[in-house]
Amino acid sequence: MNGSLILGGLGGVAKNTDMCIAKEFEDELKSVIQVDDGLCTENLFTLVTEALQKSGVLDKLLEAQKLDSIDIEGVIHAYYDVISEQCMVCKELSEEQAKTYASLHSASFDESLRIVKDYLIATTAKDCSLMLCFRPRNEEDSGSVYNNVYLESTKQAFHFKVGRNLSLLLFVGILGVLCLHESVRFILR
Numbered sequence: 001m002n003g004s005l006i007l008g009g010l011g012g013v014a015k016n017t018d019m020c021i022a023k024e025f026e027d028e029l030k031s032v033i034q035v036d037d038g039l040c041t042e043n044l045f046t047l048v049t050e051a052l053q054k055s056g057v058l059d060k061l062l063e064a065q066k067l068d069s070i071d072i073e074g075v076i077h078a079y080y081d082v083i084s085e086q087c088m089v090c091k092e093l094s095e096e097q098a099k100t101y102a103s104l105h106s107a108s109f110d111e112s113l114r115i116v117k118d119y120l121i122a123t124t125a126k127d128c129s130l131m132l133c134f135r136p137r138n139e140e141d142s143g144s145v146y147n148n149v150y151l152e153s154t155k156q157a158f159h160f161k162v163g164r165n166l167s168l169l170l171f172v173g174i175l176g177v178l179c180l181h182e183s184v185r186f187i188l189r
Contacts, residue, residue, distance in 0.1 A: 032136060035154045043151055050149040051132055051160040061125050061164075068122030070104075075119040077104040078112040131163040 022041070029040035033047075052058055080087040087105065090098045107115070137148055137157040150157050 032134070033151070033154060034156060039153070043153060046153075047134055047149055047151060047158060047160070048132055051134070051162065052130075054146070054149060055160070055162045057130065057162045057164065061128065064125035065122050067118035068126075069118070070115065072119070074101065074104055075115055077101045078107065078115040081105055081107065081112040082109065082116055128164055133161045133163070134158045135160075 026038065026040050029044055030037075033040045033043050035043055076089050077087055080089070081104070087101075090101060090105075093101075104112070104115075135158065137159045147161065148157055148159055
C-alpha cells in the first residue's frame with residue numbers, strides 16, 4: 001500500500017489492528033485483489049503463503065539456522081582458539097567443568113573457524129526480516145514463471161519478490177553476542 005505499515009511495527013512487535021484500520025486495509029487491497037468485500041485480506045494471506053512456499057526462502061532460512069549446533073556457550077571456546085588467545089571462559093570454570101570443553105579446544109584451526117562462522121550465520125538467520133512485494137501480472141508480461149503465483153479465487157496472477165533483511169549480528173561478532181546472551185541470562189535470573 002505504497003510503503004505504508006498496516007500490520008505490525010518496528011522491532012517485531014505487532015500492534016493491535018482495530019476495525020477502522022482493517023477496513024482501510026481491505027479497501028486499499030481492492031485496487032489490487034479483485035474479489036468481493038471482506039475477502040481481500042484473506043486472499044492476501046493466501047498470496048503470501050504461496051509466495052513463501054514457492055520461493056523456498058523459509059527452507060533456506062531454516063537450513064542456515066540449523067548451522068548452530070553448539071550454541072554460544074560452546075562457540076566462545078572455538079572463538080578464543082581462532083583468535084589465539086587464552087579462553088577467558090575456561091579461566092572462570094572449575095577443572096571439571098573445563099573438561100567439558102576440552103574437545104573444542106583440541107579442534108583444528110579450520111574446524112574452530114567453521115564452528116564460529118556457522119554460528120554467526122545461524123544467529124543472523126534467526127534474526128532477520130522478510131519483505132514480500134506483489135505486482136499484478138498482465139497477460140503480456142513475459143517474466144519468469146518461477147516468481148509468479150496464481151490466485152485461483154480471483155483468477156489473477158501476481159509477480160512477487162522476496163527480500164531478506166539480515167541483522168548486523170555478523171558484524172557484532174562472538175563477543176558481542178556473548179555479552180548480549182549473558183545480559184539476557186542475568187535479567188532472567
